[in-house]
Amino acid sequence: QSVLTQPPSVSGAPGQRITISCTGRSSNIGAGYDVHWYQQVPGTAPKLLIYGNTNRPSGVPDRVSGSKSGTSASLAITGLQAEDEADYYCQSYDSRLSVVFGGGTKLTVL
Amino acid sequence: QVQLLQSGAEVKIPGASVKVSCKASGYTFTSYVIHWVRQAPGQTLEWMGWINPGNLNTKFSQKFQGRVTITRDTSATTAYMELSNLRSEDTAVYYCARMSFGGMIVFDYWGQGTLVTVSS
Numbered sequence: 001q002s003v004l005t006q007p008p009s010v011s012g013a014p015g016q017r018i019t020i021s022c023t024g025r026s027s028n029i030g031a032g033y034d035v036h037w038y039q040q041v042p043g044t045a046p047k048l049l050i051y052g053n054t055n056r057p058s059g060v061p062d063r064v065s066g067s068k069s070g071t072s073a074s075l076a077i078t079g080l081q082a083e084d085e086a087d088y089y090c091q092s093y094d095s096r097l098s099v100v101f102g103g104g105t106k107l108t109v110l
Numbered sequence: 111q112v113q114l115l116q117s118g119a120e121v122k123i124p125g126a127s128v129k130v131s132c133k134a135s136g137y138t139f140t141s142y143v144i145h146w147v148r149q150a151p152g153q154t155l156e157w158m159g160w161i162n163p164g165n166l167n168t169k170f171s172q173k174f175q176g177r178v179t180i181t182r183d184t185s186a187t188t189a190y191m192e193l194s195n196l197r198s199e200d201t202a203v204y205y206c207a208r209m210s211f212g213g214m215i216v217f218d219y220w221g222q223g224t225l226v227t228v229s230s
Contacts, residue, residue, distance in 0.1 A: 045221065046205075046217075051210065091216070
């Protein structure tokens with residue numbers, strides 16, 4: 001299993017709000033290392049969605065947000081749209097393992 | 111604009127080696143670290159290692175230590191990842207990714223991916 005734990009799937013209707021959690025431990029998120037989020041449409045490369053826990057690269061809409069507290073982080077998407085349907089991965093750094101990823105969460109827009 | 115263009119799909123037999131290339135354009139190649147990440151079918155992303163094209167420093171995941179080599183050709187602005195002694199579990203899409211500036215290990219640009227299939 002992955003070092004960072006994510007729910008395998010989440011779903012929501014168009015217009016709704018969803019959150020995806022990413023739980024780590026004292027050697028990674030809990031040690032203060034930043035959390036980043038990527039969106040991956042199947043068959044394509046990952047795309048950076050959130051960096052440094054809360055920051056959006058240019059071009060990412062403000063209905064996407066990130067947060068971090070203790071040994072966990074969360075990604076929130078409000079005003080859900082069909083185009084948000086994808087896989088989402090969190091990523092951080094671990095003092096023992098170097099770069100680590102979450103197991104991924106499949107977002108289904110109902 | 112920043113682009114990372116990877117080499118095409120490969121099919122290898124167990125025990126062979128594969129070398130994947132990643133040609134960078136649109137930025138100063140020696141100023142950004144390049145990482146390699148792989149994704150087995152239906153699985154999550156797995157970090158393999160990185161190279162600093164500016165000073166040739168490298169670091170690898172313990173899982174791949176001894177089997178992976180990452181190099182670069184600055185004149186060609188290209189990074190390479192070679193994985194040896196391939197087994198079926200190495201079947202995956204291999205990505206190169208540029209590490210963003212600013213000290214955080216975060217990947218702002220990715221290559222399109224290279225499918226490596228290991229099968230007898």
